[in-house]
Amino acid sequence: MKKSSILFVAVVAMCVVFAGMAFAQPAQSPVDYWKVGLPATGQVSQVTKGPAIVTISGEIWKIGRVSGAEDGLQMELKEIKETGIGGEMHLVYLGPKWFVEHQKMKLSPRDVVEVRGARITSKGVTWIVATEVRNDRWIMKLRNEEDGMPTWDCCTPRQEMKK
Secondary structure, X not given: OOHHHHHHXXXXXXXXXXXXXHHOOOOOOOOOHHHOOOOOOOOEOOOOOOOOEEEEEEEXXXXXXXXXXXXXXXXXXXXXXXXXXXXXXXXXXXXXXXXHOOXXXXXXXXXXXEEEEEXXXXXXXXXXXXXXXXXXXXXXXXEOOOXXXXXXXXXXXXXXXXX
16 A cells, blocks of 8 residues: 555544544533532532431521622521520522512511521532522422422412412
8 A cells, every 4th residue: 555545544544533532522410400509619519319408497687699609699597596596697599689589579688587408518608508488478499409400480379389
């Protein structure tokens, strides 16, 4: 075989190999929906197969934007113990501001609410990533409790709620 034929075959073979590599898709890791909306970080505690869901009742002290997150809304919740004596302060991630602020359920400082969600640690801060927030009239559903996927399905009046 001539040198030019061998060179041609080698170039074609390399093109086939590199084309396969160029179009190959990297292995997809499962999406950790619990991280969605939290400040960008490489160090979020790994969540597998649904973390333990906690329920906390408390008084809203402050509502504001999440520092380091594009459109997130958070609240500081002062836990109310059964004894009536105040408990610890919790940082609760709600969801995107555009969603939370356009719901029938309005959240304000001094409101008493019940929050369900998962504890997540990000950048050394422990959050409760809310799956739902309740008051005496409404339930704001924010995430699926099994995997943390945002539902953005909101505000079913209590009398219409399924038990």
